[in-house]
Amino acid sequence: MSTLSYAVADSATMLRRNLRHALRYPSMTIPVVAIPVVMLLLFVYVFGNALGSGVGPGAEGHYVDYVAPGIILMATTYGSVSVAVSVCSDMTEGIVNRFRTLSISRAAVLNGHVLGGAVQTLFSVVLVVGAALLAGFRPNATPLEWLATAGLLTLVVLALTWLAADMGLRARTVEAASNAPTPLTFLPFLGSAIVPTDSMPTAVRWFAEYQPFTPVTETLRGLLMGTEIGNSALIAVAWCLGLTVLGYFRARSAYDKG
Amino acid sequence: MTTTSHAITATGLRKAYGDHVVLDGLDLAVAEGTVYALLGPNGAGKTTTVQILSTLVAADGGHITVGGHDPARDPRAVRARIGVTGQFAAVDAKLTGEENLILMADLHHLGRQEGRRRTAGLLERFGLTDAAQKLPEAYSGGMRRRLDLAMTLVGDPRIIFLDEPTTGLDPRSRHAMWQIVRELVADGVTVLLTTQYLEEADQLADRIGVLDGGRLVAEGTAEELKRLVPGGHVRLRFADPAEYERAARALHGTALDDEALTLQIPGDGSARELKSLLDRLEAEAIEAESVSVHTPDLDDVFFILTTEHSHQPAADADVRKEALR
Numbered sequence: 001m002s003t004l005s006y007a008v009a010d011s012a013t014m015l016r017r018n019l020r021h022a023l024r025y026p027s028m029t030i031p032v033v034a035i036p037v038v039m040l041l042l043f044v045y046v047f048g049n050a051l052g053s054g055v056g057p058g059a060e061g062h063y064v065d066y067v068a069p070g071i072i073l074m075a076t077t078y079g080s081v082s083v084a085v086s087v088c089s090d091m092t093e094g095i096v097n098r099f100r101t102l103s104i105s106r107a108a109v110l111n112g113h114v115l116g117g118a119v120q121t122l123f124s125v126v127l128v129v130g131a132a133l134l135a136g137f138r139p140n141a142t143p144l145e146w147l148a149t150a151g152l153l154t155l156v157v158l159a160l161t162w163l164a165a166d167m168g169l170r171a172r173t174v175e176a177a178s179n180a181p182t183p184l185t186f187l188p189f190l191g192s193a194i195v196p197t198d199s200m201p202t203a204v205r206w207f208a209e210y211q212p213f214t215p216v217t218e219t220l221r222g223l224l225m226g227t228e229i230g231n232s233a234l235i236a237v238a239w240c241l242g243l244t245v246l247g248y249f250r251a252r253s254a255y256d257k258g
Numbered sequence: 259m260t261t262t263s264h265a266i267t268a269t270g271l272r273k274a275y276g277d278h279v280v281l282d283g284l285d286l287a288v289a290e291g292t293v294y295a296l297l298g299p300n301g302a303g304k305t306t307t308v309q310i311l312s313t314l315v316a317a318d319g320g321h322i323t324v325g326g327h328d329p330a331r332d333p334r335a336v337r338a339r340i341g342v343t344g345q346f347a348a349v350d351a352k353l354t355g356e357e358n359l360i361l362m363a364d365l366h367h368l369g370r371q372e373g374r375r376r377t378a379g380l381l382e383r384f385g386l387t388d389a390a391q392k393l394p395e396a397y398s399g400g401m402r403r404r405l406d407l408a409m410t411l412v413g414d415p416r417i418i419f420l421d422e423p424t425t426g427l428d429p430r431s432r433h434a435m436w437q438i439v440r441e442l443v444a445d446g447v448t449v450l451l452t453t454q455y456l457e458e459a460d461q462l463a464d465r466i467g468v469l470d471g472g473r474l475v476a477e478g479t480a481e482e483l484k485r486l487v488p489g490g491h492v493r494l495r496f497a498d499p500a501e502y503e504r505a506a507r508a509l510h511g512t513a514l515d516d517e518a519l520t521l522q523i524p525g526d527g528s529a530r531e532l533k534s535l536l537d538r539l540e541a542e543a544i545e546a547e548s549v550s551v552h553t554p555d556l557d558d559v560f561f562i563l564t565t566e567h568s569h570q571p572a573a574d575a576d577v578r579k580e581a582l583r
Contacts, residue, residue, distance in 0.1 A: 006367065013364040021352045094348030098409065101312050103337035104365050 007105035014112020015119075021086065022120050028082040032124040036075040037131045043067045043194065044135050054195055065139075068132040069220040070193025073213065075128040076157050077188060079121025080164035080181040087113050087168030088177030091258060110165055110255055117161045118154070125153055139224035149223045152233075155240035156216055160184060162247025169254035187213045192221075212239035264323075265290045265417050265448035266311060271320035273306055273472075280306045282472035284320070288450055288465075293443055295459035296452040297556075298469035299564060304452035305345065307469070308421045311450070312342045325417055341415030343407050345422045349394050355405050356381065356390040362412035380408040384438070400431025407438065418442065420451040424458060436461055456556035466556075470564040483559045490553040492535060494521045497547040508542045509535075522552075 022029055043051065044064045052063030090096055090113070099109050141149065164181050171177035190207060191197065191214035197205050208214055215235040222229035264287050271284040280303045288294040296304050309315040311324055313333040322329055325339035342348075350358050359380055363373030381387045384404040394402055403423065410418060420439070424432040439449060439462055453459055459466045460480045468476040468483070476483055495518070496502035502519045506512070513522040525531045532551070539546060 009367060010365060013361065016364075017350070017353070017361055020357070024352055093351065094344050095350050097314060097344055098342065098348040099365075100314055101337055101340065101342045102365055102413070103334050108365075 003105075007107060010104045010108035011111035011115070014108050015115045016112075018086070018112050018116025019119065022116060028085060029120050029124060032075060032078040032082055032121060033127045035078050036071050036124075036128045039074060040064075040068070040071045040128070040132060040135055043071070051195060054199060064132065064136045065225055066221070067194060068135075068137040068139075069224055070188055070191075070217050071132060072125060072128050072153070073156070073193060073217055073220060074185070074188050075125045076121055076153065076160055077181070077185040079117065079124060079157060080160040080167075080184055081178055082120065083113065083117035083161050083164040084168035084171065084177040084181050085174055086117065087165050088171045089174050091169060092174065096258075106256065107252065110251055113168075114158070114161045114165050114251075117164070118157045121157045121161065122154065125157070140226050141224045145223045149220060152216065152219060152223070152236060152240075155237060155244070159240045159243035159247060162244050162251055164247075166247050166251040166254055169251055169258060187211060188217065192217045212236070212243065215239065263289055266294075266322075266324050266450060268307075268311070268322045269320055271307070271310065271322065272318045273303075273310060273315070274318055280472055281310075281317070281320075284469070284473055286467065286474070288448060290448050291443065291446045292464040293439065293449045293451065293462050295463035295466045296450065296469050297454070297456065297459045297466055297560065298452075299454060302469040302564075303472045304469055305421055308342070308344075308419045308450070308452060312340055312419050313337055314342075339415060340417045340419065341410035341413060342419045343403075343410045343421065343423060345425060349402060349405050349409065351394050354391050354393055355386050355397070358394070358405060358409055359412055362409045366413040368412075376412060380411060384408045385434075398431070400427050400434065403427060403431070403435065404438070407435075411442075415447070417448045417450070420449060422452055422454065424453070424455065432458075456560055460556050468560060468563050475563045476559065480556060483556060484554050487554045487558040487562055490551065491522045491524050492532065493550045493552055494523070494539075494546045495519060495548045495550075496521075496545075498545075501544055501546075504542065505539065505544045505546065508538065508544065 044067065048063040048067075052066070055063065055066045087110075090109075096109065105111075160181075163184070167180035168177045171180055188194075190204065191211055192208065193213065197208040197214060200208055215232040216239070218227070218232040219229055219236045221227050222232065266286065266288040268284060268286040271281050271286070273279075273281040284303070284307060286294075286296075286307070296307060298304050306315065310317045311322065311329060313329045313336050316330055324336045327335040327339075329336045350361065353361060356377060359377040360373055363376055366373075368376060378387075381390050384407070386401060386405060386408065389397060389401060394405065397405065407420075407423070423439070424435050427435065436458070439451070443449060449462075451458075451462065463480065465477065465479055466483060467474045476486060491513075494505065496505060497519070499519060502516075502521075505521060506514055509521060509523060512524075515522070523535060525535075532549070536549070
């Protein structure tokens with residue numbers, strides 16, 4: 001086998017290991033589904049009537065259609081917490097030193113964590129989409145638009161997962177690792193996930209318009225509900241690729257130093 | 259120094275973390291197929307040495323070969339030849355014993371069938387077959403350490419580093435571990451082990467290096483090291499101070515301990531010497547309460563070498579001796 005096929009085989013072995021962990025200890029995955037679902041119920045059934053009238057004419061009673069793409073995006077950010085924790089707890093145990101003294105691809109350990117984490121998060125996203133549909137979310141997306149939605153969410157998850165892996169590597173304790181991605185989980189709120197950005201005070205609006213989650217939210221909403229996308233899709237994809245590259249190289253350097 | 263007959267060589271090995279010098283010019287040579295014990299108190303640099311030799315940490319200076327390769331320049335070639343079992347069990351706590359071994363087999367690209375075959379063999383050999391489907395949390399300390407070593411052996415390494423392999427184990431598990439190490443060496447494997455137990459080094463090692471303050475303060479076989487300290491003695495203890503006084507007069511020139519009522523007579527503890535000593539007491543009609551023979555052991559070597567080197571007061575040495583037990 002070539003070096004590359006060894007790297008692929010080792011990453012696949014590590015991916016199996018991480019998925020087995022996730023199946024055996026689902027306690028880290030449950031909140032990734034539960035928190036967005038609770039948010040969905042809160043925003044639709046508790047705040048929905050008031051917020052619905054704020055998001056635009058005709059949205060009263062259909063606020064779920066506005067907020068669901070934002071809530072789905074939220075699920076991806078909660079997934080990053082579980083990745084940071086699993087990477088950090090791995091690094092604090094002896095097993096990682098064993099991996100480092102094996103003649104295996106250096107990237108395999110992190111690839112396994114990131115791919116495993118991404119699979120878990122995407123699985124949670126599917127469950128949250130299901131919950132949204134049950135709550136009355138009625139997207140009008142074509143199969144092609146659904147495919148594009150899945151593609152964009154995968155890019156978002158990869159970017160967040162690499163960033164979270166880096167946070168997990170740099171955190172000294174598991175507790176610190178579970179706190180590190182918290183700012184990520186707030187970012188959708190400070191974008192257009194819950195309410196349109198033009199309803200926000202100037203400073204917050206300026207931040208909201210230029211932070212990565214807003215173009216992602218707008219693109220998702222456009223794909224699922226047929227709203228205007230404009231150049232959001234391009235900006236969203238650029239953010240995802242940029243953050244993935246940043247997270248990847250930071251994580252690799254942190255792992256090699258450790 | 260040739261590398262053909264040596265599995266591991268290090269010359270002038272240096273490592274410092276900031277101002278703290280951990281290794282200060284360590285020289286080491288481990289012949290193929292032998293057990294070398296690095297013996298030293300906590301903080302002597304044992305674990306750092308293993309970390310450098312096993313490619314985990316880069317040295318600041320010095321020249322190293324492990325299995326004929328330099329860990330700094332060609333870490334992959336070194337990793338392909340070594341196995342490491344650290345001080346803290348490096349097992350995956352979320353996988354069963356069997357899954358841990360299969361994980362290692364997969365990472366060594368053994369293929370499914372060979373991986374399963376070797377896993378089953380190692381479980382059997384290390385007495386873990388019954389616990390194969392259990393998670394390590396259900397294992398005793400000894401079982402966990404055996405699983406750890408079994409994982410190290412999946413790749414059939416020719417050079418094995420054992421960093422304090424029996425620290426924290428009960429005597430039975432410790433003896434089981436020793437037996438495993440002896441079997442490995444019988445198969446021609448080279449073992450570098452670190453330990454703070456003198457008995458362990460005495461039991462297992464072909465050569466022992468006494469590490470203190472980041473360098474070797476003595477090196478040789480257990481017998482050679484024991485010869486470094488003054489010879490043994492016979493110790494006589496008395497119940498009655500009067501008897502003690504008389505014996506001290508009769509056997510003048512011996513070391514006295516008035517408080518404990520004991521006399522120390524230099525000697526090798528042979529039966530002939532002992533008989534002549536007891537005959538002299540008999541002739542004087544002196545009755546000793548007990549007789550004990552003290553031969554120098556590695557403890558004596560260790561404390562003399564490591565305390566003299568670090569200029570520690572004797573009282574402190576006793577504390578260290580206690581702490582090491």
